[in-house]
Amino acid sequence: MDSLDDFAAAKLAALERGGLRRALVVTDRGPLYVERNGRRLLSFSCNDYLNFSQHPEIKAAAVAAIERHGVGSGASRLVTGNHPLYAELEARLARLKGTAASCVFGSGFLANAGIIPALIGPDDLVLLDELAHACLWAGARLARATVLTYRHNDVGHAEDLLRAHRGRHPHALVGTDGVFSMDGDLAPLGELGRLARRHDAWLLSDDAHGIGVVGGGRGSTFAGKEPADVPLQMGTLSKAIGGYGGYLCAARPVVDLMANRARTLIYSTGLPPATIAAAIAALDLIARDPDYAARPLAKARAFTRRAGLPEAQSPIVPIVLGSARTALAASRRLEDEGFLAVAIRPPTVPEGTARLRLAFTAAHPDEAIERLADLVRERVSA
Numbered sequence: 001m002d003s004l005d006d007f008a009a010a011k012l013a014a015l016e017r018g019g020l021r022r023a024l025v026v027t028d029r030g031p032l033y034v035e036r037n038g039r040r041l042l043s044f045s046c047n048d049y050l051n052f053s054q055h056p057e058i059k060a061a062a063v064a065a066i067e068r069h070g071v072g073s074g075a076s077r078l079v080t081g082n083h084p085l086y087a088e089l090e091a092r093l094a095r096l097k098g099t100a101a102s103c104v105f106g107s108g109f110l111a112n113a114g115i116i117p118a119l120i121g122p123d124d125l126v127l128l129d130e131l132a133h134a135c136l137w138a139g140a141r142l143a144r145a146t147v148l149t150y151r152h153n154d155v156g157h158a159e160d161l162l163r164a165h166r167g168r169h170p171h172a173l174v175g176t177d178g179v180f181s182m183d184g185d186l187a188p189l190g191e192l193g194r195l196a197r198r199h200d201a202w203l204l205s206d207d208a209h210g211i212g213v214v215g216g217g218r219g220s221t222f223a224g225k226e227p228a229d230v231p232l233q234m235g236t237l238s239k240a241i242g243g244y245g246g247y248l249c250a251a252r253p254v255v256d257l258m259a260n261r262a263r264t265l266i267y268s269t270g271l272p273p274a275t276i277a278a279a280i281a282a283l284d285l286i287a288r289d290p291d292y293a294a295r296p297l298a299k300a301r302a303f304t305r306r307a308g309l310p311e312a313q314s315p316i317v318p319i320v321l322g323s324a325r326t327a328l329a330a331s332r333r334l335e336d337e338g339f340l341a342v343a344i345r346p347p348t349v350p351e352g353t354a355r356l357r358l359a360f361t362a363a364h365p366d367e368a369i370e371r372l373a374d375l376v377r378e379r380v381s382a
């Protein structure tokens with residue numbers, strides 16, 4: 001096995017030289033603080049925007065589901081893994097997103113890796129925002145489609161590409177994040193929806209970072225004055241919803257097609273019942289108290305105001321620093337002050353745009369946000 005070990009070691013050495021080698025760090029998470037490397041840090045690096053991963057009501061719902069249904073689902077959904085909680089969650093997701101139906105996948109990544117190849121084939125066209133999440137790219141590649149990229153949020157560029165290429169392909173899909181995961185800005189879904197309709201292309205929005213926190217908790221499709229025309233609304237249950245799993249909200253025939261054609265749904269075991277029960281409880285909490293869903297964005301805005309940064313559009317605030325080493329050094333500086341802000345480096349973000357990516361949650365204390373903003377203004381961005 002020498003060639004295999006040598007191959008891996010050489011790859012790692014190259015990453016190390018560029019400041020790009022990564023390692024898994026054991027992280028013991030509480031509602032706000034984490035323990036890493038023997039230190040207790042206030043985390044601004046969790047996507048747990050509503051702090052639901054530790055919510056007592058949600059934990060109780062998960063425990064009750066384990067007692068009633070067991071820890072695993074026992075098979076793929078098409079065999080015997082479709083336990084009764086799925087139907088309830090799917091009905092709630094569809095209601096939240098204003099669609100006729102919805103379909104839950106094993107994760108957000110698995111959702112995009114299944115949805116796109118179920119709809120799009122090798123003769124078809126996929127148009128992606130250049131900053132679209134890795135799982136949209138994975139889905140497009142698995143579809144073996146022609147994949148074209150438009151400049152970030154540039155609807156005019158997307159239109160030029162559709163004008164030039166749409167005619168050569170039987171079907172076309174336009175894919176974008178609704179809230180961009182590393183930049184925190186929103187896609188112009190209203191304009192993209194109209195553009196896609198004009199060219200008979202199907203708009204897929206990845207709302208992983210929108211559900212629960214923008215558009216009154218309904219997500220990025222609902223963030224504008226009018227709901228955008230997005231026939232394929234996918235997302236994840238792993239961020240604001242606090243647990244795990246992915247979903248597609250769409251028309252009934254599209255959802256039914258997923259159970260027949262989406263390989264990541266068909267050939268993978270159903271989610272554990274506790275995970276589904278937790279998501280149902282989280283959606284209940286959001287429906288009961290929509291004001292709570294507005295808090296992470298309000299906290300992010302308080303931060304950007306005080307730090308002198310452009311106003312946050314979502315709970316995600318990037319501080320772009322340039323090189324990987326600069327971002328790592330900034331992260332260490334904040335860690336010395338008791339804050340966790342993990343450095344995000346290429347290939348997660350484009351070369352030369354390594355950054356700190358801050359994620360604000362409903363429960364972050366205002367004084368801590370003020371202290372972090374002052375530190376960022378004086379010691380990180382300066």
Ligand SMILES: Cc1ncc(COP(=O)(O)O)c(C=O)c1O
Pocket residue numbers: 107108109110133135177181206208209236237238244245246
């Ligand atoms: C925009 C976006 N889409 C999809 C995913 C994947 O979702 P999941 O973690 O449920 O696989 C993520 C992050 O994990 C994301 O940021």
